[in-house]
Amino acid sequence: MRYNSHQRESSEESQLIYGLHAVSEAIEAGKEIDRMFVQEGLQSATFNELRKICREHNLHFTMVPVYKLNKIAPGKNHQGVVAYLASVTYHKIETLLPSIFEKGKSPLILILDRITDVRNFGAIARSAECAGVDAIIIPSRGAAQVNGDAIKTSAGALHKIPVCKEDNLKTTIDFLKNSGLTIAACTEKGSVPYYEGKLSSPIAIIMGSEEDGISGEYLKRSDVRVLVPMRGTISSLNVSVATGIILFEVVRQRELAAQ
Numbered sequence: 001m002r003y004n005s006h007q008r009e010s011s012e013e014s015q016l017i018y019g020l021h022a023v024s025e026a027i028e029a030g031k032e033i034d035r036m037f038v039q040e041g042l043q044s045a046t047f048n049e050l051r052k053i054c055r056e057h058n059l060h061f062t063m064v065p066v067y068k069l070n071k072i073a074p075g076k077n078h079q080g081v082v083a084y085l086a087s088v089t090y091h092k093i094e095t096l097l098p099s100i101f102e103k104g105k106s107p108l109i110l111i112l113d114r115i116t117d118v119r120n121f122g123a124i125a126r127s128a129e130c131a132g133v134d135a136i137i138i139p140s141r142g143a144a145q146v147n148g149d150a151i152k153t154s155a156g157a158l159h160k161i162p163v164c165k166e167d168n169l170k171t172t173i174d175f176l177k178n179s180g181l182t183i184a185a186c187t188e189k190g191s192v193p194y195y196e197g198k199l200s201s202p203i204a205i206i207m208g209s210e211e212d213g214i215s216g217e218y219l220k221r222s223d224v225r226v227l228v229p230m231r232g233t234i235s236s237l238n239v240s241v242a243t244g245i246i247l248f249e250v251v252r253q254r255e256l257a258a259q
Contacts, residue, residue, distance in 0.1 A: 015147060016087045018078035020046045027053050032086035034145055036061035039069055039080035048080065058145075058167075060140060087146050091136055091162045093172060097179055100134050102141045107181060107202045108250060109250045111137045113169065113218055114209035115239060122153025123240035124207070129157035131247035137172060137204075173221045176204045183222045186246050187214050188236060190227035194246055197226040200253040207243050 015034070017026055024046075024071045026032060036054075038047075043226070052059060061083075074083050100107045110133050115121050121144035128136055143165075144150060151158045166172045177183055184199060185206045199205075206222065208214030219225065228242055237245075 018073045018076050018082040020079045020081050023081050023083045024050045024053050024067045034086040036083040037064045039066050042080040073162040088158055088163055090165045093164045096135055107142045108133050109135050109204040111206045113214050114142045116144050118150045119153045120240045122150040124243045125154035127244040129161045131251050135164055139169050140165050140167045170217055184223035185214050185225045187225050190225035193224050193229050194226040194249050197224050199250045200257045
């Protein structure tokens with residue numbers, strides 16, 4: 001289904017809240033905040049109270065010039081603060097992983113390192129749900145917004161698969177390793193074709209950003225680095241396509257191992 005720019009704007013605007021009191025009240029009411037922007041240099045007692053509420057709820061915000069706020073909420077009295085409500089309820093992998101093991105499943109976790117394109121993210125989530133991924137992990141900063149466009153592109157998969165937003169992916173990867181998962185990085189720098197990698201065990205797959213791939217710190221923590229061999233003249237695949245290939249290779253290997 002195609003939809004126009006006006007529909008996309010309406011999709012995002014429906015999740016936008018603005019103003020110091022409105023944002024504070026949303027947080028205290030338990031609303032999930034996807035991201036928040038605050039005007040550079042903002043100083044007031046009301047903002048100090050909002051800052052305190054953010055600390056209490058472990059929420060981060062980004063300081064931006066006022067013109068960016070005016071662009072996000074044109075003609076609105078935003079008072080120096082705008083925020084997007086999350087379209088999904090976020091989970092914590094530390095809580096989620098034990099329940100996956102308790103169900104007798106071999107965890108299949110997908111880690112997305114700075115995937116910023118909303119439609120790529122939605123397409124990845126759709127493939128992940130079809131492949132039986134147990135959770136998608138994204139960083140709390142530098143990731144695509146989980147908005148109406150992402151959900152539409154995912155064909156609703158983002159309402160079915162748990163999404164974990166983590167503050168520190170290095171710590172998260174270490175937790176997964178210590179929990180017995182193999183960490184597999186899909187990267188052009190890999191030395192093993194994806195179909196030769198051992199991917200049937202409990203596993204977390206890392207996929208890197210559209211611009212520069214997987215961060216070096218995460219590559220260092222990987223147990224195996226696999227690549228999708230290229231036969232044409234273009235050096236890399238779209239990240240959503242590459243993700244689908246890797247995930248269904250995990251499915252293939254697990255089905256063979258179960259025979």
